[in-house]
Amino acid sequence: MMQLIPLLFLPFSAFAADAGNPGDPGLAPNTMPAVSPEFDFDNVVEKGLREHLPLTSSTFKVWDNGMIPQDCKHHVESYGYRATDFEVVEVTYADCEKPWIMCRLKGSKTDNTRMAETFGRMPIGMRELVKHVMIMEFDKMKPAAAYSVADIIAISDEFYMHHIFTHELSHSLDSHIEVPGVTPPNSGGFSSTKAWKDMFDEDTAAISEYGRSGWPENLADSGVVALFDIVVPGGAGTINPNWTSCFHQYANYKTAYGHVVTPGVKLNCTKRVDDSPIVQAGDGKSNGNTTDEGGDSSDSDGNKGGCHNGTHARVGIPTRRISRPRPLAGIKAVHSGIFHNVTFVHRVQ
Ligand SMILES: [Zn+2]
Structure with a gap:
């Protein structure tokens, strides 16, 4: 089967600058291994999203x-x-x-x-x-x-x-959507904040191998699991036995963006x-x-x-x-x- 393995991250320099602050885990979220086994994005996750995201006519x-x-x-x-x-x-x-x-x-x-x-x-x-x-x-x-x-x-x-x-549009959320009390007013950038990194530190594994390559990628892959968790009955725990090792990452995404991405909550542009x-x-x-x-x-x-x-x-x-x-x-x-x-x-x- 075809497997999606992202290889490289191109950081946006202005926001990468924040990554080395004292207390931060480092320049990239690579202090922990990826969850094992990894989520099967191309097959299992894709099927869940396709079948359970409501279709807008x-x-x-x-x-x-x-x-x-x-x-x-x-x-x-x-x-x-x-x-x-x-x-x-x-x-x-x-x-x-x-x-x-x-x-x-x-x-x-x-x-x-x-x-x-x-x-x-x-x-x-x-x-x-x-x-x-x-x-x-x-x-x-x-x-x-x-x-x-x-x-x-x-x-x-x-x-x-x-x-x-879902991955790419999670970058869009990260770019645009204010997280009150965390990002500046009317601004995005959640993945570059200490609040995101602190929650990452609560876990024992990164959301994915690609999600270890940079903070925006960590957030974006967390978004894929988060959206699956929101729309598929039983959630992410049904498709990965070690979901608890990376739970805080996608839970943090859901807390920040749930009001934007949960079907039936935000109804119109x-x-x-x-x-x-x-x-x-x-x-x-x-x-x-x-x-x-x-x-x-x-x-x-x-x-x-x-x-x-x-x-x-x-x-x-x-x-x-x-x-x-x-x-x-x-x-x-x-x-x-x-x-x-x-x-x-x-x-x-
Ligand atoms: Zn990306």
């Missing part, structure tokens, strides 16, 4: 106007694709008036329905922190299975899975991040603007596409068929996430 329409989100265009071009190799799909979910514009490589085995439904099983409190979803080939992205940067999620066709989304500007897919010219990301540092070091360099001009939507989503009353725009994360894998027979 959705409708989608494929754009035929030659336009694409600027962030999609720049990311896919950075991998050697043409933007016109991608189908641009507008997905509207029942719990948010504002649709998500997704960019799917034509010919992907993940079809539009599965693309919409898998993302649609993610709790709205996680989903609303994502600008766009992209699907590319693992052959191009490898060894990355997925990455998350500036609220853009790119997932390889081969790893378009619920637990991968309230702070959906803004989309990137919509640009023409086919001409290769620089379009759009970057006003919604001005001053944000999350994509400054790891964005291989250089999406935010250069001078851009505003471009409108030259079609009547597709209207760009407008800000909604009561929807608070939030800045891009603070972390740049790549989840690397290799395959084991």
Whole structure:
């Protein structure tokens, strides 16, 4: 069977700086071994999430106007694709008036329905922190299975899975969601706090081998187990006999984010991040603007596409068929996430 084994962590430097404070367990959560046996993310955890996360109904329409989100265009071009190799799909979910514009490589085995439904099983409190979803080939992205940067999620066709989304969207929570009394007001960064590390120290094993590679990864993999524990009857204890050795990590996540990720608690989007500007897919010219990301540092070091360099001009939507989503009353725009994360894998027979 295919096994997911992340290999490398790319820390966001500004937040890594906090990791060496006195009393901290070190630069990485590697003072303890991973729980043994490890959680079977690819099979057992994935099955539980797929079967028990409630599906939010959705409708989608494929754009035929030659336009694409600027962030999609720049990311896919950075991998050697043409933007016109991608189908641009507008997905509207029942719990948010504002649709998500997704960019799917034509010919992907993940079809539009599965693309919409898998993302649609993610709790709205996680989903609303994502600008766009992209699907590319693992052959191009490898060894990355997925990455998350500036609220853009790119997932390889081969790893378009619920637990991968849960991991990446946990980075989004870590980037955006305030933990009262722990992170600064209206700010994320929980994984970099002493409160997270202190709870880690209550355990005798790390949540996963990959969760030993850095604090954000420790939180993100804890999020996968936490969401499983929330939605699957019997919880994490039913799939790992040594769950108590890493219990505090995923319990801490549940305490901090349970009100955001528990199905039925948060029902609608309230702070959906803004989309990137919509640009023409086919001409290769620089379009759009970057006003919604001005001053944000999350994509400054790891964005291989250089999406935010250069001078851009505003471009409108030259079609009547597709209207760009407008800000909604009561929807608070939030800045891009603070972390740049790549989840690397290799395959084991
Ligand atoms: Zn990660």
